[in-house]
Amino acid sequence: MTGRRSTPLTIAMLAALAYFLLPLFWLLVASTKGTQDLFTTFGLWFSDSPQLWANIRATLTHDDGVFVRWLVNTGIYAVSSALGAALLAAAGGYGFAKFRFRGDRVAFNLVLGAIMVPTTALAIPTYLLFAKVGLVNTPWAIILPSLVSPFGLYLMRVYAQDAVPDSVLEAARIDGAGEFQIFARIAMRLLAPGFVTVVLFTLVATWNNYFLPLIMLSDPSLYPVTVGLASWAAQAVGGGSGANSDMLAYVVTGSLLSVIPLVVAFLLLQRYWQSGLATGGVKQ
Amino acid sequence: MRIAQRRAAGPLFVAPFLLVFVLLFIGPLAYAAYLSLFQDRLVGGTSFVGLDNYVTAIQDPQLIRGIARVATFFVIQVPVMLALALLFALALDSGLLRLSRVVRLGIFVPYAVPSVVAALMWGYLYGPDYGPFAQLARTLDLPAPRFLSDGWMLGSLANIVTWEFVGYNMIILYAALRAIPPGLYEAAAVDGAGAWRIAWSIKLPALRPALLLTLVFSVIGSFQLFNEPRLLKDIAPNVIDSGYTANLYAYSLAFTSQQINYAAAVSFLLGLVIVIVSYAVLLTANRGRNV
Numbered sequence: 001m002t003g004r005r006s007t008p009l010t011i012a013m014l015a016a017l018a019y020f021l022l023p024l025f026w027l028l029v030a031s032t033k034g035t036q037d038l039f040t041t042f043g044l045w046f047s048d049s050p051q052l053w054a055n056i057r058a059t060l061t062h063d064d065g066v067f068v069r070w071l072v073n074t075g076i077y078a079v080s081s082a083l084g085a086a087l088l089a090a091a092g093g094y095g096f097a098k099f100r101f102r103g104d105r106v107a108f109n110l111v112l113g114a115i116m117v118p119t120t121a122l123a124i125p126t127y128l129l130f131a132k133v134g135l136v137n138t139p140w141a142i143i144l145p146s147l148v149s150p151f152g153l154y155l156m157r158v159y160a161q162d163a164v165p166d167s168v169l170e171a172a173r174i175d176g177a178g179e180f181q182i183f184a185r186i187a188m189r190l191l192a193p194g195f196v197t198v199v200l201f202t203l204v205a206t207w208n209n210y211f212l213p214l215i216m217l218s219d220p221s222l223y224p225v226t227v228g229l230a231s232w233a234a235q236a237v238g239g240g241s242g243a244n245s246d247m248l249a250y251v252v253t254g255s256l257l258s259v260i261p262l263v264v265a266f267l268l269l270q271r272y273w274q275s276g277l278a279t280g281g282v283k284q
Numbered sequence: 285m286r287i288a289q290r291r292a293a294g295p296l297f298v299a300p301f302l303l304v305f306v307l308l309f310i311g312p313l314a315y316a317a318y319l320s321l322f323q324d325r326l327v328g329g330t331s332f333v334g335l336d337n338y339v340t341a342i343q344d345p346q347l348i349r350g351i352a353r354v355a356t357f358f359v360i361q362v363p364v365m366l367a368l369a370l371l372f373a374l375a376l377d378s379g380l381l382r383l384s385r386v387v388r389l390g391i392f393v394p395y396a397v398p399s400v401v402a403a404l405m406w407g408y409l410y411g412p413d414y415g416p417f418a419q420l421a422r423t424l425d426l427p428a429p430r431f432l433s434d435g436w437m438l439g440s441l442a443n444i445v446t447w448e449f450v451g452y453n454m455i456i457l458y459a460a461l462r463a464i465p466p467g468l469y470e471a472a473a474v475d476g477a478g479a480w481r482i483a484w485s486i487k488l489p490a491l492r493p494a495l496l497l498t499l500v501f502s503v504i505g506s507f508q509l510f511n512e513p514r515l516l517k518d519i520a521p522n523v524i525d526s527g528y529t530a531n532l533y534a535y536s537l538a539f540t541s542q543q544i545n546y547a548a549a550v551s552f553l554l555g556l557v558i559v560i561v562s563y564a565v566l567l568t569a570n571r572g573r574n575v
Contacts, residue, residue, distance in 0.1 A: 004379075004380065005380055009380050010380075013372070013375055016391065020391050021393070023405040023447070024393065026408070030408070043414065091297045095293075098294075099294025099297065100294065104298075107298065107302060111305060115500075116503075117313070117555050118504050118555060118558050120508040121534075122309065125315050128315060128548065145308055147308065148308050150305075153301060180296075204395075204396065208399060210511045211535075215535070215538075225398070226401075229400055233404055255404055259397050262397070266393070270389070
């Protein structure tokens with residue numbers, strides 16, 4: 001494009017940007033305040049006695065460091081779900097894209113229809129089923145349901161169609177490579193950007209999931225950050241005085257700490273999520 | 285030999301996904317369908333009641349109110365959100381913007397924020413005593429805005445969801461715009477088309493698949509609304525009751541009042557409503573076209 005830039009448009013977009021960054025700015029400001037200052041100073045500016053580090057230390061050590069436990073849990077749940085779901089989706093998407101077999105259309109359309117079934121409508125039946133087989137209140141209750149990513153399969157199929165040329169597969173077959181070898185050595189390399197996209201989106205979905213762990217887990221030491229923070233927030237509202245009055249500061253600082261890893265991951269991997277979303281939105 | 289091997293390989297690649305899919309997707313749905321046909325009574329224990337739970341559900345004023353509320357939410361919030369996303373995507377794509385990278389990332393960042401944290405942050409910002417908007421209003425001697433009151437709550441929730449997802453939808457639309465071959469613009473310019481004409485006649489039609497995708501995701505998101513109302517419920521318990529959204533209702537049926545069978549019927553029904561609305565949206569959008 002030419003160097004023709006519009007100042008009014010830029011100003012309008014920066015105003016919009018302010019709206020999107022305002023809550024995060026508030027969170028940053030609030031994280032530097034002690035409990036008293038949270039109530040007595042203006043919410044959108046720093047107070048005279050900033051204490052970010054003290055807040056972080058207090059949040060991380062409160063209740064025997066349960067928040068660290070929650071962060072670790074979240075990491076374990078999110079990474080294992082994301083890798084598992086992406087592997088299943090990659091193999092499945094590749095299979096649907098590059099092979100014809102009996103029932104392939106029916107199976108694929110069934111999965112495609114599943115994209116429309118809301119995860120929360122599924123969560124209650126899954127809970128009931130897991131309660132029957134004794135999986136409730138274990139890490140598996142969070143990881144297993146997150147392995148099914150119909151949208152991930154759809155993305156990988158669309159991606160595999162373009163990214164893995166049939167000629168490459170044919171050449172490898174003529175050289176005598178087995179189908180599994182071809183997938184592991186050649187196709188997976190070509191599928192890498194799509195794979196990373198699915199990893200990233202499942203990671204975010206599991207990291208941010210609240211409903212499923214809320215109903216599945218009753219033991220606070222198994223909580224992910226979302227459920228833990230919500231339980232702290234409920235306490236902060238419940239008791240406005242005494243031992244609970246510091247709760248609000250913990251909730252605020254904990255929120256800040258839980259937001260940072262994902263924001264950083266997205267900034268670092270933006271190349272991938274953009275091309276991934278492009279794949280989903282452009283071709284249908 | 286090679287052809288036979290090739291035929292067998294396809295099912296092998298899709299088998300792991302389909303196995304997990306059947307166990308953890310079809311399985312729970314089938315189990316819910318099964319459970320929804322029973323009733324647990326204090327006297328007489330569990331008994332088969334056929335479709336009784338569904339008959340009760342479609343006449344249950346709590347459920348109807350919950351579904352009507354999320355339908356209202358959908359009709360108001362989604363057009364605003366998608367219009368904003370479209371506007372931002374077109375602005376970014378126009379090449380007229382300075383700092384476009386910063387703007388794009390900044391608008392997208394809320395998507396990376398867990399909805400729990402988003403609801404907590406906005407909950408404090410909305411606060412009638414110590415929220416910054418209330419503080420500002422008091423400084424200016426104005427009445428504090430009552431974001432958490434009965435009349436404003438749905439709008440306040442809509443604002444949180446809009447804040448979270450405008451950027452996500454914007455990126456989908458922006459990516460679709462970037463995929464339009466530049467040759468089309470040159471051809472249109474040669475034919476004398478201006479910027480608006482190009483936006484209307486080339487960009488919007490090319491965005492159709494992406495818009496449909498965002499629309500279907502928005503149907504799913506709106507109708508399963510749970511996290512935001514569940515968290516604001518703690519600070520506004522008199523405004524948000526346990527049946528405020530359909531999903532909140534299903535949750536409290538299962539986990540507060542222990543009505544497992546009825547909860548299964550309600551969540552099954554809710555899933556059905558979403559699938560029907562999604563299909564209706566797709567069919568309406570595709571009417572008269574060969575897709």
